[in-house]
Amino acid sequence: MKLREIAHSRTGDKGNISNISLIAFKEEDYEVIKEKVTEAIVKEWFKDIVQGEVVRYELPNLNAFNFVMYGALGGGVTKSLTQDMHGKSLSSKLLDLEI
Amino acid sequence: MKSIKIGSGAGYSDDRLEPALDIIRHGSVDYIVFECLAERTIAIAQQRKMKNSDKGYDSLLEYRMEQVLPLCVENKVKVVTNMGAANPEAAAKMIKQIAENQGLHNLKIAAVTGDDVFSEIGRYQDKTLLENNKQIQDLGASIVSANAYIGAKGIVQALEAGADIVITGRAADPSLFLAPMIFEFGWSFEDADLLGKGTIGGHLMECGAQITGGYFADPGYKDVPELWNVGFPIMEVDEKGEYQISKLEDAGGLVSLATVKEQLLYEIHDPANYLTPDVIADFTNVQVEEVANDVVKVFGGSGKSKTGLLKTSIGYKEGYIAEAEVSYGGAGAVARAQLAKTIIEKRLAAQNIEAIEMRYDFIGLNSLYGNALASTQEAPEARLRVAARTDDELIAKAIVREVESLYTNGPAGGGGIRSNIKEIVSIGSILIPEADTDINVSYWEVI
Numbered sequence: 454m455k456l457r458e459i460a461h462s463r464t465g466d467k468g469n470i471s472n473i474s475l476i477a478f479k480e481e482d483y484e485v486i487k488e489k490v491t492e493a494i495v496k497e498w499f500k501d502i503v504q505g506e507v508v509r510y511e512l513p514n515l516n517a518f519n520f521v522m523y524g525a526l527g528g529g530v531t532k533s534l535t536q537d538m539h540g541k542s543l544s545s546k547l548l549d550l551e552i
Numbered sequence: 553m554k555s556i557k558i559g560s561g562a563g564y565s566d567d568r569l570e571p572a573l574d575i576i577r578h579g580s581v582d583y584i585v586f587e588c589l590a591e592r593t594i595a596i597a598q599q600r601k602m603k604n605s606d607k608g609y610d611s612l613l614e615y616r617m618e619q620v621l622p623l624c625v626e627n628k629v630k631v632v633t634n635m636g637a638a639n640p641e642a643a644a645k646m647i648k649q650i651a652e653n654q655g656l657h658n659l660k661i662a663a664v665t666g667d668d669v670f671s672e673i674g675r676y677q678d679k680t681l682l683e684n685n686k687q688i689q690d691l692g693a694s695i696v697s698a699n700a701y702i703g704a705k706g707i708v709q710a711l712e713a714g715a716d717i718v719i720t721g722r723a724a725d726p727s728l729f730l731a732p733m734i735f736e737f738g739w740s741f742e743d744a745d746l747l748g749k750g751t752i753g754g755h756l757m758e759c760g761a762q763i764t765g766g767y768f769a770d771p772g773y774k775d776v777p778e779l780w781n782v783g784f785p786i787m788e789v790d791e792k793g794e795y796q797i798s799k800l801e802d803a804g805g806l807v808s809l810a811t812v813k814e815q816l817l818y819e820i821h822d823p824a825n826y827l828t829p830d831v832i833a834d835f836t837n838v839q840v841e842e843v844a845n846d847v848v849k850v851f852g853g854s855g856k857s858k859t860g861l862l863k864t865s866i867g868y869k870e871g872y873i874a875e876a877e878v879s880y881g882g883a884g885a886v887a888r889a890q891l892a893k894t895i896i897e898k899r900l901a902a903q904n905i906e907a908i909e910m911r912y913d914f915i916g917l918n919s920l921y922g923n924a925l926a927s928t929q930e931a932p933e934a935r936l937r938v939a940a941r942t943d944d945e946l947i948a949k950a951i952v953r954e955v956e957s958l959y960t961n962g963p964a965g966g967g968g969i970r971s972n973i974k975e976i977v978s979i980g981s982i983l984i985p986e987a988d989t990d991i992n993v994s995y996w997e998v999i
Contacts, residue, residue: 461774461810463767465819468591468683468979474817476810501922510823514837514852515813521821529683531592531978532870534911534939536919545770546921 456552460486462544471503471525471540473547476517483516489552495520498550499543520547555790556736558729561586561620561633563760563784565593569616571761571784571803576623578800579786583732584624586616586633587725587758591979594722595867597637598670598697599977608639609646609719617650624716625656632707632728636719638697640665641994643719648996659717659998662710666991667722669864669984670698681866681980688866688982696977697867700984703829703858705741706991707731713995722865724828726754729787737791747831748855749793752838755826756797756815756850760784763797763815765805778804794851796843807846816840816850825856827863829986832856861983870978871908874940874948876955876971877915880963881933888963889914889934895962896938896954905950907940935968941976948973 456475459482465472475490477483496507505523512519526540527533537543559581561572565588576584588610601608610616613635624631636643644663651659676698677689688695699722708731710718720728730750733739739746756763763785765776776782783803789795797807816838820826823835832855839852880888893912900906913919915935918926940951952971959966 457773461770461814463814463818465817467819467821468981470821472817472819472821474814476813476817478810498925499921501924510821512817512823512836514839515816517813517817519817519820519823528909529978532873532941532976534873534909534941536913536915536937541767542920546925549925 454552455548456490456550457548460548462547464540464544466526466530466539469524469526469529471522471543473520473522473544474517475520475547476515480516483513486518487511490518490550494550495547498547499525502543553790553792554737555788556583556732557581557786557788558583558585558732558757559786560757560760560784562588563758563762564588564590565610566612567760569619571782573619573623574800574803575784575786576620576627576629581629581786583630583632585728585757586631586635587728589634589637589722591865592867592977594637594699594865595697595977595979597639598867601638606642609637609643610635613643613646614650617647621647621651621656622654625659631717632731633718634720634723634728636663636721638668638721640719640721644994644996647717647719648998651998656998660715661717661719661996661998662713662715663994664706664710664718664720664723664991665994666706666989667699667702667720669700669989672988673698676982676984679982681982683980686980691866691868694868694870695866696869698864700862700864700989701829702862702989702991703727704731704734706993708735710993711735713993715995724830725758726751726828727830729754729757730830733789744831744855744857746793748833749853750789751826751828751831751833751855752835752853753787753789753795753850755833756812757785757787759815759818761805762818763811764799764807765811768811768814774810776806780804794849796847796849798847807848809840809842809848812840812848812850827859829858829862831858860986862986862989864982864984866980866982867977868980870976871941871943872945872948872973872975874942874951874971874973875937876952876969877935877937878955878958878962878966879933879935879968880966882965885932885934886914886917886930888965889936891963892936892958892966895958899954900951903950905947907942907947907951909941911939913937945973
């Protein structure tokens, strides 16, 4: 199953840092995501993109997680040579993750 | 219990205007807030001001205000906006002129200044940018702007003085929404809990349609009704700092738990410590509850006392980005795009044309997620994208020319070449003591 079936997501940018929210549609899937979508998994998934560390914050009050990915935006939005300099499209790819 | 209604009028500098006008006409709002200033926008505005001291405010200011002013007067709606960008005073003068041209009366316009610390840059020569450790003194003459994120205080002062329209430069986005709450409810600047709640509300509202169904739709998974007609959000906030987010009934889009949660976590890092000039907001106990169709109640956020340090955006020139693209289609499209890439690489090398950084993408294959996540090596069409960063505009031009000359000197059937060269204005941050800024409010009256 792809993550997309149980969660939704949005990407934000600040300088060279990208953050991706990952929000369970249903409360009962929060624990599944907590176990399966770790910092290490996300770092490995985006290994071509994220140069620095990935930090996961847990928000059980919202059935959500916030992944903060350092060095993820090609040096920063202003000087990045990437096609999608804000990393807006990263959330959709996270949801492609097979769990 | 007292409550007020605040509408969002814009979520970024070039945002759509129609949803804002609808809210002013039909939303029964007390305030409308236009958030129009991204990190980089102010540095670019500063360059416009350097060329012409009467400019440097948002380039859509006149377009927006010509339509917004008469409606706001008619419906008794106050405006708070950071459309002043690099020049709030010039913006206020322009608004006064527009109001007078339209025959409007009894309007008080306030300009909040003090965020611009460019003239003080000498004091910060030893500081390094938080993002990349570059020292301010090494950036030297490449620096084009320095703007501290200021908080709600100047705006509150303007509202207390009876301003109908408050225009700022680099005020923090949530502060634009927090200020009317502080003013209307008489909140103390020391009450971190209320300031935290209000800041979280401002954060939810600051990106316009991103909480009403924009940047959200994913057909079959997250459907959004009438997205083409998406409305901007309206918040009704009470004096305890609890609020409901909604939209106009006739507007497209939706307000749901999902849209609110996505926006709540948008562009935040540590949810327990969201730093603004006013407060450290804490999102960890925020609760959301759908109380009616397209109405979501938000409560439970909190805050801690502000740091006393202001994030200050330093804008500096950092060379050029050259981009050029060419498409190949049909059988062997990817192979020809790859051949084109090899040709460009060899031709640049043969002429010793070197950029600081170069990148080749195959749009449709690997341009968004890199090779590790590319799913196919064959496609009905492939578009080679060549991007380069360089300090030298001539090198940027040479690289673009090499891609353009693929028409006659490259693989078969290459078409649709587009290219552009842009100057890079980068943004880095330093922290400065709040006391280094001198907040001032000046007024223009339309009698």
